[in-house]
Amino acid sequence: MDKNQMPEDFESAESLRGSASGSYEIMPMSKKNGVLVSLSWEEIRYTAKCQDGVLEILKGVSGFANPGQLLAIMGSSGSGKTTLLSILSNQIIPNRDIEISGTVKVNGEDIKNYDYPSIARYVMQQDILQATMTPREAFRFAALLKVGSDKNLIKTRVDKMIHDLKLVKVADSLIGNEVIKGLSGGEKKRVNIGLELISEPSILILDEPTSGLDCFTAEVVIKLLKKQAKKGKTIISTIHQPSRSIFDMFDRLILMVNGSFVYQGAANKSRQHFDNIGYLCDEYTNPPDHFLRILNINNRHNMTNEEKTKMDNFLIAYKIKESNILDEAITEDLTVLNKSMRHYTPGLLIELRALLWRSYINSLRNPLLFFVKLAQAITMGFIVDILFRDLGYGMVQVENRKGVLFFTTIQFIMLGSNSNSMTFPIERPLFLKDYKEGLYGTTAFVLSKFLAELPTQIFFTFIYVVIQYFALDLNRETAKQFFVFLGLAILSHWTGCGYGNLAGVISPNVVASTVIGPAISAPLMMFGGFFSKSGSLSSSFYWIKYISSYTYTFEGFCLNEFRDLPIDNGLTPLKDLGYSGEVWERAMCLLLVQLGLFLLVGFFLKIFAERHKSN
Structure with a gap:
C-alpha cells in the first residue's frame, strides 16, 4: 500500500510504507x-x-x-x-x-x-426496519437503547448521524415498505448502518x-x-x-x-x-x-x-x-482499551418506554390496519343494529338478546385475534434482530405490545358499543349498565388480541397464522356458554371454559344485561343459563386470562428468540 492510500484524517506523513519485499513497515499513527x-x-x-x-x-x-x-x-x-x-x-x-x-x-x-x-457492531444484510418510523425516530429509538437517556446526548448523536449519512432531506420521511411509500433502497441501507454507528x-x-x-x-x-x-x-x-x-x-x-x-x-x-x-x-x-x-x-x-x-x-x-x-498488521500506537468498559444496557423501564413509543407510532401510522379495523367496527355495528333493532322484553326477545350478546362477544374477541395473528409474524423479524443485538428482552417487548394496543382497542370498541348499545335498546335502567358493558367489551377485545399474539408467535408466517388462529378460537368459542348450558359440558373438556375469554365475557354481559331488566314475568334467563355471581368476578377472570396469554407469548417468544440467536 502506498502513502497516498492512508486515510487523510491521519496526521502522520507515513503510516505504512511499502518495502522491496512487498511487506510493509509499520510507522507511527496519529491518535x-x-x-x-x-x-x-x-x-x-x-x-x-x-x-x-x-x-x-x-x-x-x-x-x-x-x-x-x-x-x-x-x-x-x-x-x-x-x-x-x-x-x-x-x-x-x-x-x-x-x-x-x-x-x-x-x-x-x-x-x-x-x-x-x-x-464492535454488526450490520445485517437485510434492512429490517420499522416502516412507520422516520430515520430521525429510528436513530432516536436506537440511541435510547444504546447510548442512554440523556436528551441532549441523544439529540447530538441523532443530528450527527443524519448529517454524516446524508439523510437530511429524508430525515422526517417514513422509512416505508411494500405498502407504505418511503425511502429508497440506498437510503434504507444508510439508516440500517446508522443504527449501529449511533453507539460510535x-x-x-x-x-x-x-x-x-x-x-x-x-x-x-x-x-x-x-x-x-x-x-x-x-x-x-x-x-x-x-x-x-x-x-x-x-x-x-x-x-x-x-x-x-x-x-x-x-x-x-x-x-x-x-x-x-x-x-x-x-x-x-x-x-x-x-x-x-x-x-x-x-x-x-x-x-x-x-x-x-x-x-x-x-x-x-x-x-x-x-x-x-x-506482519502488516498495525500493532503500535493503538488505543489501550479499558477491560472494565461496558456497553450501555437500559433497564426494563427504559426498554418499555422506548418500545411503547415505537409501538404507539406504529399503531397511529399503520393506515391499512387502522382503517380495516375502523371499517369492520362500523360495518358490523350497523349490521347488528339492522338485524336486532329495538329488542323487546318477551321470551323471543330475551333469546335474541342472548344471541346479540354472544355475537358481540365473538366480534370483540375475533376483531383483536384476527388482526394480531397476522401482524405479529410481520413484526417478528424486527424483534429477532433487536433481540440478537441485545437491545431489549422479551418481557419488555411483549408488555409494550399488550399495553401499546390498548388506546386503539378502546377507540374501536367504544365506536362499536356506541353504535350498537342504544340502537338495540340494551339495558339502560342506569348509566352503570352501559359503562360495565363497555368495560367488559374492552377487556374481551384485549384478550382477543392476546389470543392473536399467541397464534402469531407460534406461526412461522402470516399464512400459517390464519390457520392456527381460528384453530385456537374454535374450541374456546364452543365452550363460551351460548351453545350449551355451563353445567351440561362434557367433563373431559370442561376445563376449556376456564381459559376461554368467550365464557367470561358472555357471562359478564348476561349478568349486566338481565339483572334489573324489566322482562316479562316467568322468564329467568340467568337461571336458564346457569349464571350467578358478580360481573366484577368475570372481569377479574378476563384479566387472569390476559396474564396467562402474556406469559405464554413471552415463553414461546423467548424460546424462538434464543434459537434464532444461536443460528
Missing part, C-alpha cells in the same frame, strides 16, 4: 481520531455436523483488519465469508452441532477479555451492504463506509461482485475459496498476485469479476482434477506469503 482498534484472528476453524457427516466450513484462517482501513472479503457462494463475518462479530453461539476453534483479538487480546458490543463503535462489521442496490447507490454506500474508515474506524465488509469504482475504494482485500484464504493484502496489488501465478487479468476486465470467475468451484464436495490443481496453486501461492502478510 487525532480518538479510539484506534485493530481486529485480528488466528486459526479460525468452523465445523458443522450434517447428514453427510462433518462439514469443515472454515479451515484454519488467520488475518487482520487495521484501523483507518476498509477491508473487503470476497468469495463465491459457500466460500465461508459470511460464517467468518459472524465469528468476527461474535454472532455465532457454539452448540453440539457446531465446533468453533481459534481466537479473535482486539489490539492483540482475546475479545473474551472485553465487553465486545462496546467495541470502533469496529463496524457489515454483511453484503450493497446487496440489492444499483451500481450508483452501492457506490454511495461504500463511500460512506470509506468516510467512516477515514475517521479511524476499522471497517470489515463482505461484498459479492463490486464494480471497478467500488473496488478501487477498498484498502485491503481477502479472497476466499472453500473455507480458505487465497489472497490477503492490498486491494490494488491483488491483480498482480494472480497474474504472477498464471491467472492473467486483462486491463479491460473488472478485477472482482475475474477473481470470482477463476475462484469458482462448481461442487466443493466433489472437485474435478482441474479444480483441485487450481486450488493447490492458489493455496501454495498464498501460504508462501502468509507470514509476511500477517
Whole structure:
C-alpha cells in the first residue's frame, strides 16, 4: 500500500510504507481520531455436523483488519465469508452441532477479555426496519437503547448521524415498505448502518451492504463506509461482485475459496498476485469479476482434477506469503482499551418506554390496519343494529338478546385475534434482530405490545358499543349498565388480541397464522356458554371454559344485561343459563386470562428468540 492510500484524517506523513519485499513497515499513527482498534484472528476453524457427516466450513484462517482501513472479503457462494463475518462479530453461539476453534483479538487480546458490543457492531444484510418510523425516530429509538437517556446526548448523536449519512432531506420521511411509500433502497441501507454507528463503535462489521442496490447507490454506500474508515474506524465488509469504482475504494482485500484464504493484502496489488501465478487479468476486465470467475468451484464436495490443481496453486501461492502478510498488521500506537468498559444496557423501564413509543407510532401510522379495523367496527355495528333493532322484553326477545350478546362477544374477541395473528409474524423479524443485538428482552417487548394496543382497542370498541348499545335498546335502567358493558367489551377485545399474539408467535408466517388462529378460537368459542348450558359440558373438556375469554365475557354481559331488566314475568334467563355471581368476578377472570396469554407469548417468544440467536 502506498502513502497516498492512508486515510487523510491521519496526521502522520507515513503510516505504512511499502518495502522491496512487498511487506510493509509499520510507522507511527496519529491518535487525532480518538479510539484506534485493530481486529485480528488466528486459526479460525468452523465445523458443522450434517447428514453427510462433518462439514469443515472454515479451515484454519488467520488475518487482520487495521484501523483507518476498509477491508473487503470476497468469495463465491459457500466460500465461508459470511460464517467468518459472524465469528468476527461474535454472532455465532457454539452448540453440539457446531465446533468453533481459534481466537479473535482486539489490539492483540482475546475479545473474551472485553465487553465486545462496546467495541464492535454488526450490520445485517437485510434492512429490517420499522416502516412507520422516520430515520430521525429510528436513530432516536436506537440511541435510547444504546447510548442512554440523556436528551441532549441523544439529540447530538441523532443530528450527527443524519448529517454524516446524508439523510437530511429524508430525515422526517417514513422509512416505508411494500405498502407504505418511503425511502429508497440506498437510503434504507444508510439508516440500517446508522443504527449501529449511533453507539460510535470502533469496529463496524457489515454483511453484503450493497446487496440489492444499483451500481450508483452501492457506490454511495461504500463511500460512506470509506468516510467512516477515514475517521479511524476499522471497517470489515463482505461484498459479492463490486464494480471497478467500488473496488478501487477498498484498502485491503481477502479472497476466499472453500473455507480458505487465497489472497490477503492490498486491494490494488491483488491483480498482480494472480497474474504472477498464471491467472492473467486483462486491463479491460473488472478485477472482482475475474477473481470470482477463476475462484469458482462448481461442487466443493466433489472437485474435478482441474479444480483441485487450481486450488493447490492458489493455496501454495498464498501460504508462501502468509507470514509476511500477517506482519502488516498495525500493532503500535493503538488505543489501550479499558477491560472494565461496558456497553450501555437500559433497564426494563427504559426498554418499555422506548418500545411503547415505537409501538404507539406504529399503531397511529399503520393506515391499512387502522382503517380495516375502523371499517369492520362500523360495518358490523350497523349490521347488528339492522338485524336486532329495538329488542323487546318477551321470551323471543330475551333469546335474541342472548344471541346479540354472544355475537358481540365473538366480534370483540375475533376483531383483536384476527388482526394480531397476522401482524405479529410481520413484526417478528424486527424483534429477532433487536433481540440478537441485545437491545431489549422479551418481557419488555411483549408488555409494550399488550399495553401499546390498548388506546386503539378502546377507540374501536367504544365506536362499536356506541353504535350498537342504544340502537338495540340494551339495558339502560342506569348509566352503570352501559359503562360495565363497555368495560367488559374492552377487556374481551384485549384478550382477543392476546389470543392473536399467541397464534402469531407460534406461526412461522402470516399464512400459517390464519390457520392456527381460528384453530385456537374454535374450541374456546364452543365452550363460551351460548351453545350449551355451563353445567351440561362434557367433563373431559370442561376445563376449556376456564381459559376461554368467550365464557367470561358472555357471562359478564348476561349478568349486566338481565339483572334489573324489566322482562316479562316467568322468564329467568340467568337461571336458564346457569349464571350467578358478580360481573366484577368475570372481569377479574378476563384479566387472569390476559396474564396467562402474556406469559405464554413471552415463553414461546423467548424460546424462538434464543434459537434464532444461536443460528
